[in-house]
Amino acid sequence: MMLDLGILSFGFFQNAILAAVLASIACGIIGSLVVVKRMVTVSGGISHAAFGGVGLGYLFSIDPIVGAFLFTVGVALGIGILKERAGQEIDTLIGAVWAAGMAVGVISVSLAPGYAPDLFSYLFGNILLVPPGDIQLMAVFCAVIVAIVATFYLPLQAVTFDEEYARVMNIPVTAISLLLLLLTAVCVVILIRLVGIILVIALLVLPAASVRGFVTRLPAMMASSIVLSLVISLSGLVLSYLWDLPSGATIILLGAAVYAASLPLSRIRTARQGSGTRSGRPLPQQGERGRQ
């Protein structure tokens, strides 16, 4: 339904709001999983590598956003498969993918005939210029994310909480981890239009990280990240419009400010609850580690 409204020539502002809603749903859900699973760096690698897909899109004259989708899915699969073998080298692997993906993009754009329109908006986003076709794509991707996370919620919770125990519970940990990487790739594509490839990782992670200290359950974390991310992107949209600033960067700076504010607030909250957190927190693990 929202889909149709988007296509019918609503003003660019309504389109922007729709884009913000879809992006917030996606990044609230996936961002929460990314934050609790501590895979922010991996997500950063996937999102930056998306530029390779945009560049290839220009080179082969397909829609850059479709190129980005195919490319990020490929990168996510590659990281997921290599991760098992990389072990300690996972950081290096991510760094390599991160830079190589962008390099592919730069070279493709330079080889592509003629001028690359919108290139800047893929890199830094422009919420006011999201074409209706992309809104449709975002809506489909968003529905896919919601459906898959709802279906596989328990295994996703198990794997993001305690991977080893999930394995003991006979959950296909490798497959579920790969699924999460793929969902992250899909989410990145949804967010590109909003804040651009360079800034995607911030929008993905900052709302979830901001609410983390205030929630006690994963679904609550997802729901409140959705709301917060919507508030951040809409306020960013309005501010950028009023002050004539780039919308993507404005949204991200707002997000960073909210995150910065959340840190002392959550600490105060923890302290006031007189929780067992502090006293229950043990010394750092010394000696025998889990994986000897």
Next chain:
Amino acid sequence: MSWRTWSGYRVPLRGVTVRNNEGGDGGTRPVIEVRDVSFRLNGVQVLDRVSFTVKRGDFYALIGPNGGGKTTLLKIILGLLVPEEGTVAVLGQPPERARSRIGYVPQFRTFDFSYPITAREMVLLGRLSRARQIWARYTPADREAADRVLGRLEMADLADRPLSRLSGGEQQRAILARALVGDPEILVLDEPTVYIDAPTEVQFYDLLEDLKKDLTILLVSHDIGVISRHVTRVACLNRTLYTHDSPEITEDMVEAAYHCPVDLIAHGIPHRVLRDHPGKGGA
């Protein structure tokens, strides 16, 4: 040298019941059978032809220094690692098949305690191995089991508390509850009390004492301390396993596993620690 001089002190062994199931088990097959298992990690030999057998009703303690391969051995028994050589059978099956009947208490702090999850949700995760499909939801039976085990561990009123707001001892009980909620036949514990204070530790072992009536327990520790009052069998692991696979610790076994904490010898292995060694000063 007598065993008393190794130890420094003794503890009274009152009120200890020894469950020695040697041959008294109606000839059932071993619960855990490890045969000639070797494992190398990054080129370092962690386990070298380790063999031992855990029988039904045992409270088996594997002790040994840090880095002696205890955790690795547990992971092999759980099917998380595959040994390079040797075989492992759990309840007569390969580990991956049998592990749904194992309750696993991993080393404390191997996961993130600030994860947004309540004690009940965490305990429920221990029921996932029973799910028929990967997308299945918890059944009423799952929820009842979780409440029952939380009640048994005196955690009922903490069930909806987030993990991050439980004390260390409560967190440890939640981890134990997660291991028990699937009604396992075997309980496997990896250094379960390293990070909790001494009174909590005593409570924890009292709990295990209670559980060992229904369960076979395999416990790994580098510190025999409190454990010794409860175990029925003990072996020392430091790359190789030093045991005669009997409830006795022998002098040569301890000498061989030199790194074992020596106070285990008198700190109350609840039954015969050493055979009589006439002419060696008596025991």
